[in-house]
Amino acid sequence: MIRLVATDLDGTLLRSDLTVSNRTREALARARDHALPVVFMTGRPLRWLDAAIAETQHRSMVACANGALIWNASTQQAGAVHRLDPRTAISVADLLRSLIPDIGFAVERLPHAAASWTDVVGSSHPFFACDERYVPRWPLPPNTPIAPVEELVSEGGVVKLLARAPIERDHTADSLLALTRSALRGLVDVTHSNSADLLLEMSAYGVNKGTALADIADHYDVDRTEVAAIGDMPNDASMLDWAGRAYAVSNAHPDVVQAADDVLPSNDEDGVATLIESILPN
Numbered sequence: 001m002i003r004l005v006a007t008d009l010d011g012t013l014l015r016s017d018l019t020v021s022n023r024t025r026e027a028l029a030r031a032r033d034h035a036l037p038v039v040f041m042t043g044r045p046l047r048w049l050d051a052a053i054a055e056t057q058h059r060s061m062v063a064c065a066n067g068a069l070i071w072n073a074s075t076q077q078a079g080a081v082h083r084l085d086p087r088t089a090i091s092v093a094d095l096l097r098s099l100i101p102d103i104g105f106a107v108e109r110l111p112h113a114a115a116s117w118t119d120v121v122g123s124s125h126p127f128f129a130c131d132e133r134y135v136p137r138w139p140l141p142p143n144t145p146i147a148p149v150e151e152l153v154s155e156g157g158v159v160k161l162l163a164r165a166p167i168e169r170d171h172t173a174d175s176l177l178a179l180t181r182s183a184l185r186g187l188v189d190v191t192h193s194n195s196a197d198l199l200l201e202m203s204a205y206g207v208n209k210g211t212a213l214a215d216i217a218d219h220y221d222v223d224r225t226e227v228a229a230i231g232d233m234p235n236d237a238s239m240l241d242w243a244g245r246a247y248a249v250s251n252a253h254p255d256v257v258q259a260a261d262d263v264l265p266s267n268d269e270d271g272v273a274t275l276i277e278s279i280l281p282n
Contacts, residue, residue: 002279003226005031005272006213006239009042009052010193011232012249013272020055027273027280028056034280039063039216041209043193043201043235045108045160046071047127047141061219065108066191066235067212068159068203080215081110081159082207088187089153089161092202095183100165104134105149108160135164137197161188165198173198177234191235195253201235210238228279230264230272232256247275 007013015021031038040052040062046069049062053073061079062071070079096103107129129145129152130136145152153161165176173192180200184190188202209231217227229236229243232252240246240259248260249271257263264271 001226002228002245003036004217004220004222004228005036005038005276005279006041006216006227006229006243007038007272008209008231008233008236009040009044011251012230012236012267013040013056014052015268018051020052021270021273023270024273025056027270027276028058030280031276032057032059036276036279037061037220037222038276039213041067041213041229041231041236041239043191045127046110049073061216063209063212063216065160066189066193066201066203066207067209067238068207069110070212070215078110079219080212082204083110083156084153084158084161084188084202084204086153086156086158088205089158090150092161092184092187093149093153093163095187096163096180096200099179099183102133103163103165104131105152106130106134106136106162106164107149107152107158108162109155109157110159130162134162135166137199159203161202163200163202165200167198171198174234176200189238191237193233193235195233208238209236210242213239213242228275230275232267247271 037060039060042064043066044064046064059074068082109127126145131149173195176198177192188205189208190202225244227243228245229239230247232249246260247262247264248257249264249267251266264274
């Protein structure tokens with residue numbers, strides 16, 4: 001019996017245009033009516049959750065930054081927060097530069113004082129910062145600090161370290177991940193969430209969506225055999241490994257599809273809604 005559903009957002013619950021279908025919205029509402037927790041598990045930072053939470057009327061738990069932060073969307077407060085040790089982050093940056101000299105770095109931060117949404121909104125501390133080599137895919141937030149990564153991580157509060165290799169490098173997202181996982185073993189958890197991007201996402205060692213899902217299941221007093229997890233990318237692998245039932249949407253990375261117990265329709269075909277509807281009584 002499934003008593004908890006954990007779903008990734010981008011490429012899984014959200015459609016390709018980043019919206020939520022009416023069917024998915026209705027399935028989430030029915031889950032709330034039947035007291036079936038549906039929790040969001042995302043690589044997104046906290047500052048990118050507003051739209052998804054508003055569109056889905058989400059009132060449950062969210063693991064963001066690949067599990068480095070557990071956020072309660074009902075109380076608007078932070079739960080577990082796992083920050084990177086600055087000295088470790090600097091060592092990681094040095095190792096990555098030895099492999100790819102022109103790699104660029106960015107950080108997602110949650111200041112120690114930011115325990116609630118009021119703290120986050122009212123904070124003057126920049127949550128995102130990058131170095132000069134980092135090439136963003138999206139417009140930088142206003143007044144984004146730009147400084148050497150050693151300076152950025154030394155200020156503390158980093159929940160996610162990002163590293164983007166130049167696109168002219170002879171790598172794919174998967175080959176870059178394989179190379180760096182070997183080099184960074186034991187220092188950080190490293191993954192990627194987009195096969196079309198040469199972006200590495202790093203959190204504290206032993207912190208990932210799987211460990212966050214274990215904490216969330218404990219919060220709801222649910223055994224792992226009663227948890228269904230749904231994802232599409234390598235950053236979802238740890239939670240799919242942990243959950244009692246693992247699902248991939250049909251548009252998922254081949255490794256995720258292979259590791260899943262079952263494959264759902266794609267994110268544009270309401271795969272998450274399909275699963276929720278199969279769990280709930282008619």
